[in-house]
Amino acid sequence: MSFYDTLLKLESMPLGEQSGQYGRNDVERALSREKLDPEDLLALLSPAAVPYLEEMAQKAHRITRAHFGYAVQLFTPMYVADYCVNQCTYCSFSVEHDFARKKLTMEEVDREASAIAATGLRHILLLTGESRKDSPVSYVKECAGVLRRHFSSVSIEVNPLSLEEYRELAACGVDGLTMFQEVYDRETYARLHVKGPKRNFRARLDAPERGCQAGFRSVTIGALLGLSDWRREAFMTAMHARYLQDRYPGTEISIAPPRFRPYLGSFSPESDVTDRALVQIILAYRLFLPRSGLTLSTREPAALRDRLVHLGITKISAGVTTEVGGHTGGGGTPQFEISDERSVPEIREMLYRSGLQPVFKDWDILAEAPV
């Protein structure tokens, strides 16, 4: 059993355009319930829910304050390598793009980490391009060992790994895993992932579950919104999160709702995800999964991020660069263009102004230090 089996069954539900069959009564019933079922989630993502966005927002706000208070955790991604063996039509790191690839040495990782830690951040997300050859598990492990000297929590966003490899990383202090499925629609997935191991839909889909089994404290999933019908993608993401939450109660499951951003290539998304749609997605996530983390990236513009933090967001990135070595002036190629270029102190001040408390440290790694 894996989420793949669940996904096959869910594909028969009225997804995407078909969700137009839901009406006001369905939305009102969903809003009145404490524990929502998949039909409620579909209703909240459907066009019928649009007139209820304010009501959804009020409820999402109440739930978030009860469970998380005013705390919003800060983190930043750190790109250490941009070598990639996949050809994905929507990503700068795709193997088809010709640019000078980079991979940080441990000295450079240490320098980059020092620069980030000096801003007060204690949570770091380590990223690589997807290449087992250029950024193998041993490299990720070595980087994590350096990062542990600077941060109280180290998460990774790398190519899907085996259960044993995840266990190895968890044992040496990596405590979080982020794995974006990118697209849950299998046909679209096959079309957008032209070459490379990333074509294996199932291997990617099961990676978060392997992360839970390996003992990572937190696992973050998500779809890259815009690559396919957003209602369908948001529904599958939330169902995936609930699947993991039900089976691995000790793991904190979070969702990130990134929207497509300009990158090195010329691909245009087929599904336009408006600000209103993004709000609807975030609210539906919060109502369906009251205790899940919700992560907001710098793909969204500053003015919008300032508003979204009140709708259920519990983690936010700050001081972001998507280039390898970007925190120490590395000058690599950005994976995508960010929209909110504010520094850590600026994000901190924004949160305080919004009546929220920036949490720089929310965990201490308890695993033994790697040898």
Next chain:
Amino acid sequence: MSQDLFHIGGKSLSSRLFIGTGKYSRNTLIPEVVEASGSEVITVALRRIDPASREENILTHIPPHMTLLPNTSGARTAEEAVRIARLARAAGMGNWVKIEVINDQKYLLPDNLETVKATEILAAEGFIVLPYMSPDLSAALRLRDVGAAAVMPLGAPIGSNRGLKTKELVGILIEEAGLPVIVDAGIGRPSEAAEAMEMGAAAVLLNTAIATARDPLLMAEAFRGAVASGRQAYLAGLGAVRNAAEASSPLTGFLSV
């Protein structure tokens, strides 16, 4: 009436309201809440403490007269809770510890089995252990036997503000556990705190109800009064609750003639 002190862990406390430090909009509110609540014990999640940060370090906002109750929030096993407790003591946070072992991220319900294990280890190491637990008598008795200084049953899931949903079970613990019962989690209204105290709880611990109130300071004051009133009522001895009304014209009065 002589002063009604709460003796626990070698300390004598005049307030029976324990408060938390999480969920506030800013840490600078904490000293004001301490003042308004009259509380003398404050729990703080060790995982959130960053000694390297001068501005964001929560400890710098806790008045020195408070008894620190570091908690093991984030621990999923007894082993993790023990490591967190030892780190707290090594960091100079004293020898009180609130054991929180939670392996359920959906409802945040405690794992009593792991909690007993952690309590046994830490009590033997000289910690004053206050375990957060689901209100189960067998678990409470085991916690007593392995050296807990009190038990902290939940009134309702953390952050739910649902009140004393476990009232019957907490009542049994108060009667039978043989050690102080501090109701923790779920209390959302001052009247619910008063109710717990009227039942004979030794103290209550709460965070969300104050931290997320529109006016946290006013709410802290309200809880201060409610806890004191509830305790007074308990000491005064509540009148018996009768099912039948005492009729002014009894129907069986003729029998005494």
